[in-house]
Amino acid sequence: MGDYYRGREEGRGGGRGGGPRRSQKRRHRDDDDDDKEYRRSRPYEREDPASRLRRDTISIAESPLTKIEETINLIANTFASNCDSEELRNTFLNTLLSLVVEQPFKIPFLTAAVLVINSRNAEAGKLILDEFGKAAQAYLTEGFLTSAKLVLRFLAGLQGMVEGEGLYFVLGGIVDQAAGYLAAEEVGLALDLVWITLITVPYILASSRSDNSLASELLKKTSSITEVKHRMQSLLSPFTGGYAPYDARAQGTHNARILQLNLEACLGSEPSRPFHGVGCLPRPYESFLQELEGATKHPMPEITLPSDYPVDKSAIMPHVYFSVFADPNVETVPPPLELASTLFRDAIVDTIDTLDCNRLVVSRFLIEIDCYFSPNAFIKRAVPFDRVIETAGPEGSTWKPEDVAVDAIFSQLYKLPGPNHKLVYYHSILTELCKLAPAAVAPSLGRAIRFMYKNLESMDTELIYRFVDWFSHHLSNFGFTWKWAEWNENLTLPDVHPKKAFILGALEKEIRLSFATRIKGTIPAPYKELISEAKEKEQPHFKYDSEDEPFCKEAKEVLHAVADKKEDAEVDAILAKIVELAKESGVADPLFVARDAYVTAICHIGAKSLSHVLSCIERCKEKLLAIGNESPDARRQIVGSVLSYWEDQPGIGANVVDKLLNYSIVTPLSVVEWVLHDAGNKALSHTHAWEMVSTTINKVNTRVRQMVAARRVMSINDYTEEQLAVYAQTLNAAEIEQGVLLNAVTDALTAMSDSSDEMNGGIDVESKAWMQWWAKGWLRAFSRKFGVAEGTVVEQPVGGPSARLDPEDMDTM
């Protein structure tokens, strides 16, 4: 029996885990002893040298308990003396290639090991160097620019074992290309290429052979390129109105420019502290310097740059600096104009981006970030904020590792126009960090939250909503505990003030993840009245149950007829009766009343759950479509009836509308127009209103983008001319719809942000000012979503703005 099961284990090979499954053990207890011995001996004694080397390499620098010199020595010796074995050689090379692009924190430690390998076996060193030359070439050719950047970083660490100017030759070539792209007005790609080049330079400077003069020459070439601004840049800044909660030079500036300035400062003068500038990078090769001196140098492997990069150039947006820590008294993160800031941020962001398949691993890396930089670069973990100065002493670093990690995560969560992964990924990392090291991370998050709250009035509107979304989701993972009392004084602000709107929005979203009674139990007394009693009811009341409601008797008949699944004719008869009665009583729009009765009835029947309302909509689809087809106003009214039924739980109403949109019962325009014209003048400060409009617009934009992408690969060989013509027509229609939507949004928001007195029915001056503020913020956010640069006149030609679309509206807010 034992043989049988082991056979299966081997047969499966390569899968996850590998050891015997517990269930099998339980069922075949006679196997127990065998299994135990097999497992205990497996990881260490029976492991072949190649697997052992792979394991040691992967875990390099992870444990502060193992001396890094010993690990490097071990890896170097094993490879230098066994690289005749093809298996070991391939295993090691593949491990290195994967590690470099998957775990960038480890690159300086890997390059140190390779330098030592080279000094012990020059042939082995050359083998690795050439292999990475090929990898760089391949990544560049295929347009995997982040991977290319990381491979170049690895080669930068090997500068000491290369002849002549080494990597600078390649970097110079890339900068020349960047200049070319700039001339061709491909600003995004040009800045990206410069970024890739410049971020490699500090790693050369920190390598065993630094050469400042070549770096200076390179910087002279990039200086003018980094001064260029991207067309969309002013809309990508996280803060608006020229307000800078941190160093004004970093406000709204793209990362390539900041890096240029930081590098110039580094080359121009000695760092004020040993861990500043390039000094923040680790130099694990230093214990081997003597040995490295006599090592063989090799020619730099030839890397032919591709004539063009196969990337979507219009989609590349510059990254603008963002930080949630800018305490004027204690510098807990390096300021933006300090090279360490750029280096930390870059390495952390790449780690987060590439390892999204395992947020637990990412969180562990971030908690242990101090293992991967110069040992003096950070203050020790979890030092309380008020003891940082005292603990650091006059010479020590005040940079808190958890602040640096949290800061980098928020920079991605708040990246405009959109983050690389779904927002919820960044939520999940912050949650894991708090679970792993609550004492260190929770206070750090608290300060981040207070910083953002303090600056709400100047934050980009989309980011305010991302903040609400993250905050409520985060609290839902930690028992909804927050020190609400510290914001007590803001409760007297008008509801449309960004701070009050944030509080209201956060509570609303908390309720959506939980339920009103529970949330009421987590907040201090003054906050409880923000949650109305109506929210605590399981289902909204059916307004026609009230005798005061006009036509209540007939509306109830509609409800019963639909609930009892009566024939359409019977329902139509009652609706006709309502129209008749409404006409008699002189209602301006009699059809309005009938439609409202019907839609409200469907909402009420489906109130029990989303599945209920979906099946009810499905059942009444034909009739709903017919009602919607009556006129654009009818469609807008359907939206209104749903939201009015779900007045106290607008999140659910918004969901129902989204389903109606999928059935084409309402159109994107009806949703947008209802929010911007009918939802009341506070609407723009409501998170569900933002969600309705942004979800709808994202759907339209995504559809156009997908169709444009599909057309690009539609070959004339696979489709007839007629098919292509039909496709072009559909696409054109979609683009026209997009253009109409853009105009509707722009016109309505422009009017709302205008100071005219059109809509001031008894509104106080302060509220009115904030309403205009929201309108301006929405306008900015949606201009960005439609890819319209600031200051551009919005005039939609037929054909629409498809070529200039927002590359990422992945946000599923």
Add this chain to the structure above:
Amino acid sequence: MPITTVQRLDAPSSYFEKRERRRSTSPKPDPLKDASTLYVGNLSFYTTEEQIHELFSKCGEIKRLVMGLDRFTKTPCGFCFVEYYTHKDTLDAMKYIGGTKLDERIIRTDLDPGFKEGRQYGRGPTGGQVRDYYRDDYDPGRGGPGGREQRPVAKG
């Protein structure tokens, strides 16, 4: 490019692997290759569809949501199926939502080959999920004590 130096969180659990292995010996196409459905477990009996929708729609639009029900009482019994429009959204939910909290409970997600009528019912002896029959703790979110401990209520 596939990640090779760390484990992935969006791999299916051994549940289906084991079932498939028991059933046949010949290699079959992987039923989870394009899966767009998730099994979600360890929910509170009181968690609503709206709450589930609120959390899981953070990974993409949800096509359908099927609540798991006690096959006798037809009330929620602590699991559900979430169906997305795309495989990617499903994997993302595995990576970013599985193992986090909903309604203050750590939930479990697993890739699922797709909902079939009948699977919404608990398969335990008392109508709920099997695990609730065998557990020994007191879990107020899942009907209190485990199914074996629950004595029929004395009448009269």
